[in-house]
Amino acid sequence: MPTPPKPRDARRRNAREVRRGNAREVRRGNARDVRNARDVRDALVGVGRAVRLVLLLALALVFLIPFYLLVRNGLSSEADITSPEWTFFPRELHWSNVSELFDDPNVPMAHALLNSSLIAVLTTVGTLLLASLAGYGLARIPYAYANVVFYWILGTLMVPAAVTFVPSFVLVSSLGWVSTLRGLVVPTLFSAVAAFIFRQYFLGFPRELEDAARVDGLGYWRTYWRVVVPNSRPVFAAVGTIVFIGAWNSFLWPLVIGQDRDTWTVQVALSTFTTAQTVNLHELFVAAAVSIVPLLVVFLVLQRHIVAGVERTGIDD
Amino acid sequence: MRGTFVRRLLGPQNRHLWFWIFVGPFVLGLTLFTYVPLAWSVYLSFFDAHNTVSPTEFVGFDNYTAMLGDDAFTGSLVTFLVFTAFIVPATYALSLALALMVNRLRWAQAFFRSVFFLPVACSYVVAALIWKMSIFNGVRFGLANTVLDWFGADQIAWLSTTDPPWYWLVIVTVRLWLQAGFYMVLFLAGLQRISPRLYEAAAVDGARPGWQVFRHITFPQLRATSVAVVLLLVINAFQAFDEFYNLLSDSRGYPPYARPPLVYLYYTALGQGQNLGLGSAGAVILALIIAVVTVVQARWFGLGRKED
Secondary structure, eight states: OOOOOOHHHHHHHHHHHHHHHHHHHHHHHHHHHHHHHHHHHHHHHHHHHHHHHHHHHHHHHHHHHHHHHHHHHHTSOHHHHHOSSOOSSOSSOOTHHHHHHHHOTTOOHHHHHHHHHHHHHHHHHHHHHHHHHHHHHHHHSOOTTHHHHHHHHHHHHHSOGGGGHHHHHHHHHHTTOTTSHHHHHGGGSOOHHHHHHHHHHHHTSOHHHHHHHHHTTOOHHHHIIIIITGGGHHHHHHHHHHHHHHHHHOOHHHHHHOOSGGGOOHHHHHHHHHHSSSOOHHHHHHHHHHHHHHHHHHHHHHHHHHHHHHHTSOTTO | OHHHHHHHHHSTTOHHHHHHHHHHHHHHHHIIIIIHHHHHHHHHTTEEOBSOSSOOEEOTTHHHHHHHTOHHHHHHHHHHHHHHHHHHHHHHHHHHHHHHHHHTOSSSHHHHHHHHHGGGGSOHHHHHHHIIIIISOSSTTOHHHHHHHHTTOOOOOTTTOOSSOHHHHHHHHHHHHHHHHHHHHHHHHHHHTSOHHHHHHHHHTTOOTTHHHIIIIIHHHTHHHHHHHHHHHHHHHHTOOHHHHHHHOBTTBOOSSSOOHHHHHHHHHTSSSOBHHHHHHHHHHHHHHHHHHHHHHHHHHTTTOOOO
16 A cells, blocks of 8 residues: 655655756746847847958959959050049950050060060979979988988078079179079079978878889889879979969069060069159050969969968968 | 999989989079078178179178168168068958958858959069059049049048158058968968867857957967968068069159168169179178077977977
8 A cells, every 4th residue: 555645755845846847947048048149149140241241242342453453454545544534444445455565666575475484484394393302302212411401491491582682693693694594594493492392292192102112113213203293283283383473473583683675574574664754554554464364374274273282381380 | 233233323222312313403503592692692791892793802891880870771671670560460460350251151262262362463563563553643543542532532642752651551552462362371271270179169168159269269279370471471571672662663763761671782782883792781681680580580489399
């Protein structure tokens, strides 16, 4: 026979019930608060997202304005560029500006474009070859003094290239290389940054691939060319584009060394425009627009590699 | 037998030889085109060398005292310190803000990243040209003055007034536009390396998304990236040449204000001055300053310490 619950027990159970009920109430209340808070937060996040998007769009517009001005002015007549009544679109498009630029005997634009292309291609190929070999040697060929050599290379990073332009000019001119293609290209081929990037990359290159090549009887040289290089295309593309952009855009060194008109690069030619007494604005702008076309093509084709390459250069590790 | 000798000589076990075959050409070139000019420059800076690259007369420290006593040169050092103090925080803040905003986009991320990165493909010469001839033109047709006109404000001669120094705005915005995208990509890479677990842990601990999470998680986790970005920004600022040269020089010559050291050295060594001894002394002084600043900064940030 079941024992009837003692009154004390009943009281206790009652109290427990009440407490549980309270707890349930409290929990329900909490949940309501949390839900409200979450709604508020979601609303805030939504507003934040909208603000962010508007801000980004505005900034993107600001970032694109200079490119727009370049094209707008390049295709305008002189009168449209200098008109005080500025209009978003030029009154008429002057595609003839392009042919006028290349026909102008005072501006060696075609020659400058040729020089710049030659310099950029030679610098890129040379830098990739020299720096990748050095980077691989430093990363993968065991040698007692490898670290000493590495610090010798890193040391030049401390000396910014632009500071050495006076002594480099002294050296290049005593070699008789002023106003020559050699003088413009050769001293720029030894990029410590590029060698550093390649070294970091090859340190992380999977050893298994090389071991397989080694088992097949390949030496360092053939392992490098047949196994390592074909499997490292992204880093070559990334470093190559960065070097190409740098070579195409460089100004100080070509200004110092390219003293004859025949060795002017595009940047030097453009610069003589801006410092000239009278300026042919429409020609100047179309020249500037033409000068960035090769880079935009390179950039659009290889954009993914550039960004990936910058991201994995390891300079921020 | 000759065959085996060659094979032994060129075999992979001969590591010294192979190391130097790979690394040798690069180290040789680097030595020839960086260390040799540096040494030569130090040597030349103790000599009188007018219009010539070979030293003529030993003058001791005269070139150095002349350079350091030259108001134009010390003024140029001040210019680049002020320029650095402006451009480094500005670029740091803008590129970090861009990275944070672009990183949280769910769509069109590639589009925005490309737009902000695009100026990297533009040269300082071209950018200076757009800024000088189209945006901040002192005469009526400049875009900035057109916009001022819409608001009824007076026109400003952007590049030729020193009081107030409007040319400063021109110089700083050019560089901001050109380099912010590059550093944004570095920050994006840094942001992507932060473990999502940290954010989950922060959410569990009740950190409010936004400022709190940024201050206690994102920003500390970006430390390594920040150090690299600041170092690169400072080094690049010290090398400012292209935009100063193209924005501020014209057919009449060069205004005395806003002259960074490299532009001054260019004029001293290779311009009308043609004084390579003096120019070398200036280059040595500048290289020393940059080296000291870099080392101090690296120490300050604890770069190279193995703690993390």
